[in-house]
Amino acid sequence: MKVGIIGLGLIGGSMAIDLKRRGFAEEVYGVEAEPVNAAAAEKIGLVDRIVTFDECVDLSDIIVIAVPVGTAVRMLPQILDKFEKIENCRKVVIDVCSTKEQLTKVAYYHPMRAHYVASHPMAGTEYSGPWAAMPGLFDGRACIICNSEESNPRAVKVVEDLYSALNMRAIYMNSSNHDVHTAYVSHISHVTSFALALTVLDKEKDEKHIFDLASGGFSSTVRLAKSNADMWVPILSQNRDNVLHAVDTYIEKMKAFRDAIADYDEAEIRKLIESANSIKRIIR
């Protein structure tokens, strides 16, 4: 199988590594808009060849859109348009973005819709760029496949095989449920980390050495604040309504803590903490 990956960042680059070394891809082509990243990806050997967008669509059996979701929404119809011009097209295109509703909407009425499979491999780190790519990133994690009934079964099968080569387990879901779920278990934790970083960085203006005492707990809570704006701006914007619901509930919870602390209401603080402790049931 010839695999074309558009966007050689953390996700695209890591897929390139494992699809090649595990034999799923006989050839991996890469498209990368940023010249420095393209040169780095070639030097590291992430892909067999850097190609243009057009060459990538021409040469590949399966095309992976691994760019920020704002760009992906514009790119997906362009690729489907190209598929339309190919006789007996058997090519498949997938995306790997963190929001799914706009992507499935933009493709919905396209005559080549069935060649697209919406997927979201739930893996990553707070790092970005081809330098962040690593083998084994996806092993054992979940991959969500959305609205698979809108794709043709052969295309779904190819994509299942691809994720199976990455050792991922598939979960099937509609795109609107996907976006609700990710707002709560992924997007909001990024916003809370960003806000925490901003809070402490603000304080650092008066208290130069405030980070000397930063502990492991602080580091783990603030880790996601290193995440890349190019990726996260369109996610938060495209998943606006769900993220706002989550953020509003979250601000209410923060205010409940705030008021209990302000009132020295130790019984209420205890109640809030003990309720929060139920997370033990989920996170071991």
Add this chain to the structure above:
Amino acid sequence: MKVGIIGLGLIGGSMAIDLKRRGFAEEVYGVEAEPVNAAAAEKIGLVDRIVTFDECVDLSDIIVIAVPVGTAVRMLPQILDKFEKIENCRKVVIDVCSTKEQLTKVAYYHPMRAHYVASHPMAGTEYSGPWAAMPGLFDGRACIICNSEESNPRAVKVVEDLYSALNMRAIYMNSSNHDVHTAYVSHISHVTSFALALTVLDKEKDEKHIFDLASGGFSSTVRLAKSNADMWVPILSQNRDNVLHAVDTYIEKMKAFRDAIADYDEAEIRKLIESANSIKRIIR
């Protein structure tokens, strides 16, 4: 040196392990109010002997108060009172609590004040109880010693030796600065984690399988929400003013994100994320 540890939880228990195995303590006595924990501590072999509070003060050269800070504030004067009745007392008492201002205030006018050294070993996990104790917990971490000019130099020296045996580096600070710093780099990250857990647990009432998609990022952000109420209620209450400042700034930052997302203001979302990214300078 004979060491008495009051409170055999994560911190007290971990100190017991390393002070004994590294030869700083020839004998370790433990006081534990909770019978199950006392029996467990004895069974695990954390201490040489479980003793009463009075025996602990009588037998030990150095007494470590490792109980929640609400209890510590009541216990410290009782121990200093006992020191007063001992002729030529050379005993030392320390605490290991996460807030320092109330403790140093409550001891300030005590005639035996110089025998107390206020310290805060900056180490821990989100687990608690004697089962959570582990060797090496403190290695390489910072230990803050507060208001050391109020302690006698011999007592400070003993405590420095103790923390040196735990492989900690000492940082000296006054207790009020300590409490500001810990509000920002420790206490608030606990509150934000608790609030995140409550937000997602609330949503789980409607969306049963929401945690199926929880990723590594979510786990690391919410990890501290497993922390124990017995420890955290008095910390948040004693450090009320500093924690409120931090929480209020934090809520403002969350609202800034909220408004930018609500307005689809991608330029503003980008500005906020890129400012937060400066945390890379601090957290590698």
